[in-house]
Amino acid sequence: MDQPTPRATGLxxxxxxxxxxxxxxxxxxxxxxxxxxxxxxxxxxPADSAGSIPNAVVMAGKDSVLAIHSERxxxxxxxxxxxxxxxxxxxxxxxxxxxxxxxxxxxxxxLTVRGLVDRELTLTLDDLRKMNVWEQxxxxxxxxxxxxxxxxxxxxxxWSETGGMGCPKWTGVSLAEILRMAGVRNGAVHVAFFxxxxxxxxxxxxxxxxxxxxxxxxxxxxxxxxxxxxxxxxVHGAPMRSLVPGWVGSASIKWVTAIEVLPAPFKGTxxxxxxxxxxxxxxxxxKMPADAVSTEDWPVKSMITFPGPNARFRRxxxxxIEGRAWVGESSIRRVDLSFDEGVTWQRASLDRRGDxxxxxxxxxxxxxxxxxxxTVLARATDDRGNVQPFVPAWNPLGYYWNGVHRVGFTVxx
Amino acid sequence: MPRSHARGGLRAPAILxxxxxxxxxxxxxxxxxxxxxxxxxxxxxxxxxxxxxxVICHEAQHITRSRLTRSxxxxxxxxxxxxxxxxxxxxIAPIVDxxxxxxxxxxxxSPRPRPAGAPAASAAPAPAATGSRDVQTLLAAYGCTGCHAxxxxxxxxxxxxVARRFGSEAGGAERVARRIRDGGAGDWxxxxxxPHPAINDAELRSLVAWxxxxx
Numbered sequence: 001m002d003q004p005t006p007r008a009t010g011l012x013x014x015x016x017x018x019x020x021x022x023x024x025x026x027x028x029x030x031x032x033x034x035x036x037x038x039x040x041x042x043x044x045x046p047a048d049s050a051g052s053i054p055n056a057v058v059m060a061g062k063d064s065v066l067a068i069h070s071e072r073x074x075x076x077x078x079x080x081x082x083x084x085x086x087x088x089x090x091x092x093x094x095x096x097x098x099x100x101x102x103x104x105x106x107x108x109x110x111l112t113v114r115g116l117v118d119r120e121l122t123l124t125l126d127d128l129r130k131m132n133v134w135e136q137x138x139x140x141x142x143x144x145x146x147x148x149x150x151x152x153x154x155x156x157x158x159w160s161e162t163g164g165m166g167c168p169k170w171t172g173v174s175l176a177e178i179l180r181m182a183g184v185r186n187g188a189v190h191v192a193f194f195x196x197x198x199x200x201x202x203x204x205x206x207x208x209x210x211x212x213x214x215x216x217x218x219x220x221x222x223x224x225x226x227x228x229x230x231x232x233x234x235v236h237g238a239p240m241r242s243l244v245p246g247w248v249g250s251a252s253i254k255w256v257t258a259i260e261v262l263p264a265p266f267k268g269t270x271x272x273x274x275x276x277x278x279x280x281x282x283x284x285x286x287k288m289p290a291d292a293v294s295t296e297d298w299p300v301k302s303m304i305t306f307p308g309p310n311a312r313f314r315r316x317x318x319x320x321i322e323g324r325a326w327v328g329e330s331s332i333r334r335v336d337l338s339f340d341e342g343v344t345w346q347r348a349s350l351d352r353r354g355d356x357x358x359x360x361x362x363x364x365x366x367x368x369x370x371x372x373x374x375t376v377l378a379r380a381t382d383d384r385g386n387v388q389p390f391v392p393a394w395n396p397l398g399y400y401w402n403g404v405h406r407v408g409f410t411v412x413x
Numbered sequence: 414m415p416r417s418h419a420r421g422g423l424r425a426p427a428i429l430x431x432x433x434x435x436x437x438x439x440x441x442x443x444x445x446x447x448x449x450x451x452x453x454x455x456x457x458x459x460x461x462x463x464x465x466x467x468v469i470c471h472e473a474q475h476i477t478r479s480r481l482t483r484s485x486x487x488x489x490x491x492x493x494x495x496x497x498x499x500x501x502x503x504x505i506a507p508i509v510d511x512x513x514x515x516x517x518x519x520x521x522x523s524p525r526p527r528p529a530g531a532p533a534a535s536a537a538p539a540p541a542a543t544g545s546r547d548v549q550t551l552l553a554a555y556g557c558t559g560c561h562a563x564x565x566x567x568x569x570x571x572x573x574x575v576a577r578r579f580g581s582e583a584g585g586a587e588r589v590a591r592r593i594r595d596g597g598a599g600d601w602x603x604x605x606x607x608p609h610p611a612i613n614d615a616e617l618r619s620l621v622a623w624x625x626x627x628x
Contacts, residue, residue, distance in 0.1 A: 070471070070475060071472045072471050072472050072605075073471075152522055155479055155481060155489060158478060199470055199496075199497060200469055200470055200568075200604040200605070201497050201498075201499060201568065201604070203497035203499060204470070205495075205496065205497060269492070269495045273492055273495060285522060
């Protein structure tokens, strides 16, 4: 389902009641000095830092095809051939932590909405569940997904060429609904999300990222509480997280505990030192230039999910090529396949249906004319006319790898 | 993950992608197995300090998989300080020297050869390859006091807490000695102790005896 279910009058009534209720809560909290907490990142560190969940426990909930790219912080993913499904199962969803996996008590967790708002809100999980909860299938992909395909390979998590992404179903409440409830004031430019996750030392700053107001108010941007019909699992942000579909994964903050409406982008190491790309291309190996900008929506991308690398087929047997294509803020127009290293291309069938930010399935039945080792390349084009490049623009932190995906297979004589 | 094969021409990425996929598949069962001991850094001047400052938050592979220029290592170290790494101003130079010497590449991208037959020695005071030394020298050489104090928890538990908990336990001395040498977490929470592979048995014995005497 791609639309918030319209439940007009009853919902408005509910909102009105909730608004009064929340306003009362906010006033009470202000009276108790709660408002003094608002404003700075430092003031927001929870007094009782959550305990952390060991990696072995997290990975017990994951399929063994997920390779661990780093233990501290935990990052893990499975390559393209392990994504041949329409909806990413939770057990296959990639893992990208910046700090430890916190163990959060859902019954005590609260989401504060503050900053440039008329009414500061304090929402519990139950509060969110009483709002307009809806479900969408949407991509989430780490900005550094595919990093090791860049030459030279930039520092950072060594994500394999494919796999640092997934497309599960998310359940939650549109952020716009929450922000309207709080009442966004004039001068609002960015919305920052604060996570409760912490590192091993008290000196480690919390993970905070902000997004522009327009994306925050776009209805698909949500505070998600569920994945694939179940409550969020701890490693994916339980009990609640932001979901900024189509944008680099770091915009979607797990274990979110505060939303702050700001007059400017948030200043902090996860905004100013990471997740940045040159405004204009630089030569491979160069430093980040002064015109760097924050990463936002993913460029057009595709991957071949069948066959996997080095699969074997019998002569005369059909090779049913299948894959997925996606793009941040446009839609997929076409996917072309090449069986001669890009000299000629054949148009794959493309299923254009699906939720706004979900990947699209493409397929083509290929009848090889010769036996032996051969390759297939996939290249997606979006509705703005952007085409996947063979070699994407190199950038110092290795973001946005969207190179043409290539898989080899063998047809036995 | 070994990545020494990762240099290639412009058409290489897709091929290498498949190779990575194969490597990843081969290593995938790790997810379901008991954790294997983390590898450590190449011995050399500054290795102990680098382990202590960096391996609290990251496993050593974050370093061992990298080959960076001196300015990139400096930049990275400064970024990690912004991210909360407990590195004092005077420690930046020895850490960057170590990282560039053993995990460096030249500005033209070519890998830097490592010094041959590097001794398992820190800058100064250098741990001797054999024999025992004064405990205060050991505490300084292995950077123990960077994370541990006599009476209060700093990053790790206080010496006194370690002594109280393990000092009279059967096998306690071996357990603490193993933790000092191999590192790891679990006894005192999730912050890992970095391993100290260069330490010898005599040094371990005198350190553990000294810690246990602090009860």
